[in-house]
């Protein structure tokens with residue numbers, strides 16, 4: 001059973017349709033890249049999957065269970081939405097770290113807040129927090145920032161900030177981790193460190209959806225690639241096939257413009 | 262003579278402090294409520310608050326004090342009994358309007374990404390407000406707030422136009438009997454008061470200076 005199924009997803013901004021019926025599924029441990037020209041709806045798709053936007057049509061299933069269905073009469077409660085958001089993780093193009101917290105606090109804040117609703121929290125608060133911090137340190141170590149635990153985001157380079165953002169998303173142990181152009185806001189010499197962290201996650205079989213303009217990275221890291229064009233999935237396949245033998249004219253044109261850059 | 266003047270100026274100064282503290286205590290929360298109105302998605306409410314803020318900020322505080330004090334008596338024949346109450350009503354409304362704009366500026370300056378990051382991390386709205394954005398808002402509104410609050414110290418001197426006995430009025434009592442220097446002496450009180458406030462705000466700003474952004 002796929003870990004994620006997206007069915008017939010549609011989304012408009014005002015009168016402009018941005019997603020026009022998106023269908024795809026994702027297996028556990030799979031890495032899916034989404035490529036496509038600017039304005040094709042990649043960000044919007046990720047935002048719908050992460051419930052920052054509400055799709056007007058379609059369904060989203062996680063592990064076979066429908067967690068979102070636009071046709072259901074009663075709208076989702078805020079609490080349901082929050083539970084759904086916890087299944088997903090999202091790393092933003094612009095990091096969006098919390099500036100007033102240091103690296104360790106950024107990574108552990110949401111986990112600590114979540115732990116408050118655990119049974120027996122009050123009695124074991126100290127142990128629970130100690131455990132959370134230990135886990136957070138381990139995750140920060142995974143993204144190679146053990147020496148920056150006490151630093152504030154303003155004291156880090158863009159690449160380091162993005163690695164903290166990845167650690168922060170990982171700390172909640174999401175079923176699916178999404179990335180929206182994780183390196184687009186970075187200087188070229190800093191993209192490598194972020195991409196290599198994502199590569200490591202792929203090796204550990206973390207299920208990921210990566211929107212990216214880095215074609216060679218998408219080629220190397222993905223099990224499957226989706227090409228979006230004007231709100232639809234125009235082409236989908238294994239990276240070797242999709243990049244080497246594009247079937248559609250649109251993908252061919254897209255690849256030739258990005259690769260000639 | 263100097264001691265006598267100091268004592269009676271201190272008495273006026275205590276009224277000044279009272280106006281200052283009561284105005285702050287009431288206008289700080291009221292300003293927050295008004296700022297919610299001015300950011301409301303309900304358009305009529307938003308316009309209503311905007312017009313209200315425009316009127317309050319667009320007319321002199323002195324005129325507002327006179328209006329609150331005299332107009333009820335002229336229109337409805339129910340003169341305001343307490344001068345202090347009338348004064349405080351005018352001050353609180355006036356300062357709440359200014360504070361509401363400062364709050365609004367602070368709240369709207371927080372990037373959307375901060376709220377969204379909180380959401381995708383599964384935080385509740387309350388948690389996002391208190392744990393993520395509140396401190397950032399405070400950091401941003403502190404400088405304009407300190408400006409406005411220091412202005413309030415000096416605005417209290419307007420109270421004398423409806424004969425509330427604050428600091429300047431206490432000094433004027435001496436002017437009428439031929440001594441002008443107590444009037445200048447009041448400046449010392451204002452300077453010390455504002456100096457203390459400046460130190461407090463400087464300390465708070467420094468405390469929040471540990472991060473940027």
Ligand SMILES: Nc1ncnc2c1ncn2[C@@H]1O[C@H](COP(=O)(O)OP(=O)(O)OP(=O)(O)O)[C@@H](O)[C@H]1O
Pocket residue numbers: 013014018036037038039040041042043044045
């Ligand atoms: N909040 C919004 N309000 C109105 N229109 C929007 C909004 N967000 C996106 N759009 C429009 O939706 C379309 C798809 O935008 P989206 O950001 O999903 O594209 P994208 O594929 O992520 O592009 P890029 O590669 O530039 O990031 C664009 O035409 C954009 O102008």
Ligand SMILES: [Mg+2]
Pocket residue numbers: 042043044180181
């Ligand atoms: Mg985008």
